[in-house]
Amino acid sequence: MTDTFVRPDWTPLDLPRAEQSFCVTNGDRFDTTDPTTGEVVASLTASTLEDVAGAVERARAAFGRRGWRNDGQVRCRVLFRYAEALRANRERLAELLTREQGKTLAESRNEIEGSADMVEFYAGLARSTYGRAIPVGDDAHSVILREPLGVVGVITPWNWPVVLLMRALAPALAAGNTVVVKPASLTPAVTVECLALLAADPDLPEGVLTCVLGSGAVVGDALVTNRHVEMIAFTGESGTGINVLKQAANDLRKVSLELGGKSPNIVFADADLDKALDGAVNAAFTTSGQICTAGSRLLLEDSIYEDFLARLTERVRALRLGDPLDPTTQMGPVVSRSQQTSVNGYVELGRAEGKLLVGDDLDDTEALRQGCYVAPAIVTDLPRSSRVVQEEIFGPVLVVQRFSGEAEAIEIAEDSQFGLAAGIWTSDLNRAWRVGRAVSSGTIWINTYHHFYPEAEVGGFRQSGLGRQQGLEGIHEFTETKHLNFDSKSTLF
Ligand code: NAD
Numbered sequence: 001m002t003d004t005f006v007r008p009d010w011t012p013l014d015l016p017r018a019e020q021s022f023c024v025t026n027g028d029r030f031d032t033t034d035p036t037t038g039e040v041v042a043s044l045t046a047s048t049l050e051d052v053a054g055a056v057e058r059a060r061a062a063f064g065r066r067g068w069r070n071d072g073q074v075r076c077r078v079l080f081r082y083a084e085a086l087r088a089n090r091e092r093l094a095e096l097l098t099r100e101q102g103k104t105l106a107e108s109r110n111e112i113e114g115s116a117d118m119v120e121f122y123a124g125l126a127r128s129t130y131g132r133a134i135p136v137g138d139d140a141h142s143v144i145l146r147e148p149l150g151v152v153g154v155i156t157p158w159n160w161p162v163v164l165l166m167r168a169l170a171p172a173l174a175a176g177n178t179v180v181v182k183p184a185s186l187t188p189a190v191t192v193e194c195l196a197l198l199a200a201d202p203d204l205p206e207g208v209l210t211c212v213l214g215s216g217a218v219v220g221d222a223l224v225t226n227r228h229v230e231m232i233a234f235t236g237e238s239g240t241g242i243n244v245l246k247q248a249a250n251d252l253r254k255v256s257l258e259l260g261g262k263s264p265n266i267v268f269a270d271a272d273l274d275k276a277l278d279g280a281v282n283a284a285f286t287t288s289g290q291i292c293t294a295g296s297r298l299l300l301e302d303s304i305y306e307d308f309l310a311r312l313t314e315r316v317r318a319l320r321l322g323d324p325l326d327p328t329t330q331m332g333p334v335v336s337r338s339q340q341t342s343v344n345g346y347v348e349l350g351r352a353e354g355k356l357l358v359g360d361d362l363d364d365t366e367a368l369r370q371g372c373y374v375a376p377a378i379v380t381d382l383p384r385s386s387r388v389v390q391e392e393i394f395g396p397v398l399v400v401q402r403f404s405g406e407a408e409a410i411e412i413a414e415d416s417q418f419g420l421a422a423g424i425w426t427s428d429l430n431r432a433w434r435v436g437r438a439v440s441s442g443t444i445w446i447n448t449y450h451h452f453y454p455e456a457e458v459g460g461f462r463q464s465g466l467g468r469q470q471g472l473e474g475i476h477e478f479t480e481t482k483h484l485n486f487d488s489k490s491t492l493f
Pocket of ligand 1: 155238244394
């Protein structure tokens, strides 16, 4: 391990640039910093409260002009071109994402590819937001239309800032809405650069896409409380989501919430244990554990507990931490100093209340000390009520729990306020079915983990969210149905 990382030079971006008029920003300047080196990645201008109001007004006017909302063919073409533009700019965007967020370059490339795929899926659906005709007897005709809502506010987190934006932005636009985006304040530069590719499309009408920048407490709140925003699509922490819901409830506006998790990853003794071991590492430590669906609670069946844990410990100790721009690095830093402090606090609590098997041994090099690194940790022997077991840590900390038989596995898995995802490893199809039906989670992976498809809905039970994104339901969330009923005996027919 070297004492400093050797990496390509970087000139901080100055954003938004003059031509990026889709960003409405007249407030204070702020910087984003690279969690690996501490260097400035971008200097940006925040939005004022007046800017947010103006952005919503602009989006409202664009919706009122009707062209976009009534022309699925244009929406389809614009979104297909956008998917291509994301792919063509993959390397540049992936490097920026890694510098601003800290995930490995391979993960960033996957995220940009996945984003293009998401946009392409909804481009196809832009021409298919069909309604239906309803038979209501001889004297009347009824038609159900599926219509866009108006202005949609999209608020995103920093952990997968591009794909999580696209899975709300793309269906919202495909359905004919106009959108105001508020990206996470730790990752706005990559968001602005991705949105600029869409804003540059000559067929995207003025005002259909607008972006505001700044803190959640000020800029995010102003968007949520603006009564002309017909729907808020929010992805972030459960606590923030609950506040967003309360604010929108004041004037009964629509909200979709994609929130936190503490997902159980259950390994039965009859599983392919080599595969399950790979799955457990991927589930818990991808993006340094900063994934909402992270398999952060590993449930091991009694008879394999000791052996599996010994192998897992060895694998986790061997994970290569380093510069996320270096292709040999397996884990980068966490996103910020405050995230590092928060995660380290949980590691200390785990050590005090249970047994810390790995997590003490961050190589003491200058390079790692300079960055926001946290050693990947495994904690066992914790009481089920421990905060380390119950709370979302959002870092590389894996809690291991022991169970005996299917019933106890289900009981432990269900002992959570969350219900976002789960993994089941077994060679018994009937068991996979029974446990899969019994566990309350929006996504359940069987003999795999962390596979996402734009076609398949995601979302949470309990405090993990409200509504669904992706898939067909994902576009329907951004529409209202309207019933038109005609008297067929009138002169109209
Ligand atoms: P966060 O809740 O702190 O912030 C999310 C977004 O909300 C940011 O843009 C932030 O600026 C904004 N915000 C903050 N306060 C606000 C307010 N009062 N009003 C309006 N907006 C406000 O979450 P985070 O730390 O950015 O992201 C991590 C969290 O996101 C984790 O809990 C993770 O599980 C969750 N997450 C969920 C999913 C999912 O699909 N379920 C995906 C990714 C992340």
